[in-house]
Amino acid sequence: MVYTGVLTKMQTEFLEPIQYYLVFDNDFIHVNQLLNKTIGIKRVGYQCLSCGLDRPIFRQGFCKSCFFDKPVAGDWIMRPELSTAHLGKEDRDLEYEKKVQLQPHIVYLANSSNVKVGVTRKTQVPTRWIDQGAHEAIEIVEVPNRYLAGITEVALKDHVADKTNWRKMLKNDIEDVDLIEWRSNLKVFIPEEVTDYFVENNSETHLAFPVEQYPIKPKSLNLEKMPNYAGILKGIKGQYLIFEDDTVFNIRSNEGIVVELNV
Numbered sequence: 001m002v003y004t005g006v007l008t009k010m011q012t013e014f015l016e017p018i019q020y021y022l023v024f025d026n027d028f029i030h031v032n033q034l035l036n037k038t039i040g041i042k043r044v045g046y047q048c049l050s051c052g053l054d055r056p057i058f059r060q061g062f063c064k065s066c067f068f069d070k071p072v073a074g075d076w077i078m079r080p081e082l083s084t085a086h087l088g089k090e091d092r093d094l095e096y097e098k099k100v101q102l103q104p105h106i107v108y109l110a111n112s113s114n115v116k117v118g119v120t121r122k123t124q125v126p127t128r129w130i131d132q133g134a135h136e137a138i139e140i141v142e143v144p145n146r147y148l149a150g151i152t153e154v155a156l157k158d159h160v161a162d163k164t165n166w167r168k169m170l171k172n173d174i175e176d177v178d179l180i181e182w183r184s185n186l187k188v189f190i191p192e193e194v195t196d197y198f199v200e201n202n203s204e205t206h207l208a209f210p211v212e213q214y215p216i217k218p219k220s221l222n223l224e225k226m227p228n229y230a231g232i233l234k235g236i237k238g239q240y241l242i243f244e245d246d247t248v249f250n251i252r253s254n255e256g257i258v259v260e261l262n263v
């Protein structure tokens with residue numbers, strides 16, 4: 001079977017293990033069913049996730065001009081503390097920014113290779129944790145807008161990592177830690193205007209990924225350099241496909257690339 005479509009991050013279902021789907025215009029591929037099968041991936045073009053044109057992808061699935069112009073790629077996406085919709089202040093499109101920023105957000109601790117702090121919209125829990133390949137996670141605060149989440153993350157970054165080591169995550173070089181204890185230790189560093197939003201009663205969420213064989217020395221497939229690859233799928237973790245020969249393919253960082261999948 002050959003499926004053709006533009007890559008966008010895999011849709012997921014929080015089951016045990018997590019279920020993954022690739023959604024193309026005309027096809028819906030249940031990726032878990034491809035485990036132990038050979039998959040060919042071929043780059044055949046580009047399709048910017050905003051304008052839809054066949055232009056090289058710059059970042060986050062967008063062509064260069066969309067990345068710098070469109071409201072969906074404002075700086076406050078990656079740096080929530082720059083959010084200004086709560087002040088009625090526009091970055092690129094106030095209506096859009098109000099819709100996204102003025103809704104409940106979660107600051108969380110997730111453990112994928114090490115414990116890290118992160119921010120997400122409440123509707124994206126636990127999707128965000130799945131996408132990061134975290135095997136355990138917990139909420140720290142639930143706040144009414146993105147700005148408050150952002151300043152909390154900035155304050156906590158001095159005391160806990162904010163990045164994942166993707167190689168460790170994929171090698172499953174992990175340990176279980178007590179995130180409730182981590183959260184209580186970090187509580188004193190939460191900014192004063194956010195302390196009322198601390199999540200008191202909660203338990204850790206545990207996530208199980210469909211992986212049959214972890215890579216020993218993961219090497220990342222770059223479709224720009226190698227436009228044609230084939231391998232046997234051995235697992236899916238985060239937004240990565242893991243192949244038998246230790247090749248790993250990050251679907252998320254290849255968004256906007258049009259591929260032919262040969263299954």
Ligand SMILES: [Zn+2]
Nearest residue numbers: 048051063066
């Ligand atoms: Zn574009």
